[in-house]
Amino acid sequence: MNGARSLLSGLVGAGVDVCFMNPGTSEMHFVQALDAVPDMRGVLALFEGVATGAADGYARITGRPAAVLLHLGPGLANGTANLHNARRAHSPVLCVVGAHATDHVRHDAPLQSDIDAIARGASGWVHTSGTTRALASDAMRAVEATGRGGGQVATLVLPADVSWSDGGRVAPPRPFPVPSPVSIEALDSVAASVGEGTVLLLGGDALSERGLRAASRISRATGTRLVAERFAARMESGAGVPTVDRLAYLAEQVRPQLAGATTLVLAGAPSPVAFFAYPGVESDLVPDGCAVLELADAAQDVVGALEALAGRLASDVDPDLAPLSPVDPEPGPLSVRSLGAAIAVTLPENAIVVDESITSGGGLKALTTAPRHSLLTLTGGAIGQGLPVATGAAVAAPDRPVVTVEADGSALYTIQALWTQAREQLDVTTVVVNNAAYAILRGELARTGAGGADERAQRMLDLTDPTTDFTAVSRGLGVPAERATTSEELVAALRKAHAEPGPHLIEAIVPPVA
Template identity: 60%
Template sequence: MNGAQSLIQSLVDSGVEVCFGNPGTSEMHFVAALDSVPQMRAVLGLFEGAVTGAADGYARIAGKPAATLLHLGPGMANGLANLHNARRAHTPIVNIVGDHATYHHGFDAPLESNIDALTEWLEGWSRRSDSTATVGSDAADAVAASMDPPGRIATLVLPADVSWSEGGVLAGPRDIPGRAEVTAAQIDSVVGALNAEGRATLLLGGVACSEAGLRAASRIAVATGAQILVETFPARLQRGAGLPSFERLGYFAEHATEQLRGTTQLVLAGAVSPVSFFAYPGKPSDLVPDGAAVTTLANVSDDVVGALEAVAELVAPGVEPVLQEANRPSLPSGPLDVRNWADVIGALLPDDAIISDEAATSGWAIPIALAGAPRHDVLTLTGGAIGQGIPVATGAAVAAPERPVINLEADGSAMYTITALWTQAREQLNVTTILLNNRAYAILRGELQRVGAEGGGVVAQSMLDLSSPNMDYVKISEGLGVPASRANTAEELAEQFAAALAEPGPHLIEVMLPPPS
């Protein structure tokens, strides 16, 4: 067998069953080899950013990596933004990047680039396969490296001649280490912080945002009076009726500062110490209140859920968590605005939904509207690089075809990777995209003032405006093969959302919102 065949079969034998790809000439032997390994599902994306985002969404739901297939350095560069988001989400991805044949490098062909420098930027694992005989082993090592807790991007650079040459050897799965156990001393230090005078705040991140972590945190809060907050952008947060419900730390520094005000003991459970997303003139970057002590219970790579449960047993023996009661908003009526569209989603959200949330400023009411809805998973914009929502929804739907996927998508963010709708149509994925159209980069209008920029005149405002011409997302969606409709009122949105959920395959609803003031 050739190198490509041994690579793909070794990936499958190591548990990787899906490859999202946008290949080029140097990857053609990999593409040809897909027919010889039918266990590998190949999913085509039209842009590398959609490919990498889909792999991120898949792994967040499946709990195991997908592979990507990218074309040389420029293809890797096109996919970096959503690989950045995946890195911040600690998502396991096996990122395969084709390269020129080894003997072709010296000719400085037009697509020649420093791929190795790009792999270093991801701060993960990387290797260049330099032998057909070892490419299967390299693939198995990449899978194991991607799953090393808490998860990371493992990039395998595959020269074309290594791929096409005969002599490939299969490799079996590697042992994957478990999460590190938290020491008794760490647990005791947290118990001491929770029992100290003043106000304690417990900040949850990573797998602490799962049901088991949330339940343990709620027990701790009931027993000690500690405030519980969830990190601003969790990779996967379980919410809804029957689960504890906690606020997320605010995106805006002013909001986060208010949430943390009065905290004297800050305990980190799978989260990092909070900082402002951006620097602002005259304002601190560190959001920890002055004088507050910071104690780490568990890092993101540790057994944070086990640590939370151990703390709960010490400070809250026999205490039950407080669970969110089932409670849906009533269906609203009238013209759509930034509040009532969220109530429509909350009123009609199906059981066991997956929500890919890139609603940005138009989505502030969603956590409130969905608090008592049926249980669901929320996947958020972990790294802040917009253009994640549609691809992540695509990958999540591949990972869980039996679950409804709802993509809450801002209009500006959508245009980065809207071609992922085509993949949804091609694969007939059950994704309903709620595209929120206010015809502006609304968040940047606020940031223009918050950073203290002078002026904000006609030219500056035009850089934040998405009208003139207005984009027609219904036509764009239909042109990519996804049925679409437009809603101007709450009644129209409710009718269209219910219809989309009842019909298999992807749908898009363009939600017309007032322009931001």
Template identity: 50%
Template structure:
């Protein structure tokens, strides 16, 4: 057995079942090993950002890692933006990155690079294989790291000669680490703040605290203390909808978030840290929590959120039934020209039970998020790291992880152009993804940000860098060319009919919504 075969078989023994791949010459032994391993699915992406984003979406929904296959340092570099998002999300991902044979590196061939150096900024753990026998051990270690609660990015650099050399063997799956538990003192401090501080209080939730079982415990705490439940602006995986515990969302813009939090006298953080402004602005604050408030960091992203919330609820003597359970809600959708409000209302009305929404809708999707709060139960995935180009690949990975669930990609036009190759993968794999492409012909968020940073009277050159209408991008034609059936709509009536048709069908569809 060569090193590549031992490596892939080790991952399969650990429970890894999917490889998202964009390989090159140095990875051919790994390609062959995947081919020879029953139960290891190979999914091709035409750009590395699709590969890494899909692994993120898979990890968020499967709670275990897929493995990516990337070509040398430059190929890994192409996938770094979505690895950044995955790392911020706490997603489990294993990267296997081919490299030149060890004896070839000193010749400085055109694709030679410091692959490990490229990996480190967006990985939690990097390992360069030392031999064909060491390669399998590196795979087992990578799996253990990736499965560290709630998930980490583990990258293995695979020299080509280690992959093709015979004399290796698969190794047994490792013992996985248990989630880190919150100290009793932290729970006691949080209980004291919620009991004793006068004035409004809140639980500020992120990470695994936004899963349904953890939200039930948060709702129990709200019932006992009157605390409001607030979540981070961009969530890894938020389980929501009618019948689940409802959570308010922190606004995106810093001054709005600061005002939103200003009246709280005590804030207990679970699964996340105190929020900061996404960017610095002249004369505006970076740290958003109110001065003088009691801030209790009860559980970080990497500590057991469910255990912490259960412990806090029990310490408070909370009732068994949660407060703040979301009632079913519907909003009227005005006929006529399509806009973010009637699009959101129609989406909420037609949202399938137990669907998954990959949301990279930027400025046009805020109404949809709010209106879907009382829709059928669903999982909502968001842009955790702020690096655009995540939405379509994330939908690919979610659909692979959950083939029996409808996936909806709510996608802005500008960020969609970063990874539109994901549509080809949807078509190739016949993934059950309905993409709602929000086409406003603009990087609209940057038009807002231009004013917010204090730029006065921007000229035509500045405005042209934020405009996508010259030439107009026809997403329906792009989608059709990638193999995904598509339709363009510009009215609420057309959108309703197109969405109903797409949701009734199996397989990929795209609706280009002209806003």
């Protein structure tokens, strides 16, 4: 068999049976091999950033890698922003990048580039396959590499001649890495330190139901405060799950959250730092005099560690679980607050919520008393993640409704994801929060000390003239759409979308906030 067929057969044998792709000439043998390996599902995206973000969303829901196929260096470059987000999410993603045939490289054709250099910006493992015979084993090493360090991007560069040549063979899968146990010494150190002055900062798998329940027991027994990392790859939330506030985005809001802490315990989360540097503001957000202890990092069994700690400190204590009590939104024109309430009160059971609402996300705190759901957020800060991640999540869990809360500015980065949702008939309801502005940058202009903004500068922060008609764009990409300007209209539109199969878009008009 040729290299491409051996590659696909080996991936399927290793449990990687979905490939999001935006292929080109160098990848045609890979595409043709889909007919010979029907167990590999190919999902076409119209932009590389959609394909990479979808692979991230798929991995967050399944816990195992999807493949993503890209065309040469420029295709990889187009997809790198969402590979950066996947890296920050510790998502296992296998990125296959087609390359020029080996003998063609010396001619320096227009698309020739240093693929390895581009890949290393977001990949923890990069390898160029040199022979057809070695390709399948290279692929197994790549799959295994996606599971290292708690999850990472692994990039396999596939020259066209390695793909088209005969001599390929299927290689056996390699063992997928599992989290390493936390040492007894780390457990002893944390157990001796927790109490009224302790903040337990939760991230990664600590935000699973098991992790949250164990953390809640510890908190109730010891008075330890719980905080979740701001940008969670996946966080269980809603009725029946302990409620944990996320770390604030702005440094000046984080300081009151952590005020009075004498010990900060990191459970699958990094130590908190400001998202950006600001004049006269400390970047390290750990309070002065506060000791920092690490219970577990991303590669370790943080859930097992929390459960062991709860066994020591709270053996007879139950977790504090959120009630099912969403509140109807106030009637009238939409606001950030009523938008969140409308989403909460209409949310289907066991939904997946993808949040890239940026400045309009404050109202989503209402989701803590909504029906049980999984929350996926913007992990790496590279906007344009929401729509692709929702697409991949819907492919991963076709039995679960997906709701995307998407800011208008970031939606325009990867709006092509709607076409893939329409083609695959994915159960995704997208709420585009349209305030016709880069509202976050209006606030940042003041916070950075850059000074005021007159007409020319304000034009760079404004999304009017023209204002995007998201309903028209959505319909043009095959997704039915409507606009909502009041709470009543949004609730009705959400209920209609949840009752019908396939994707839907609702353009929610809200006033700009900073």
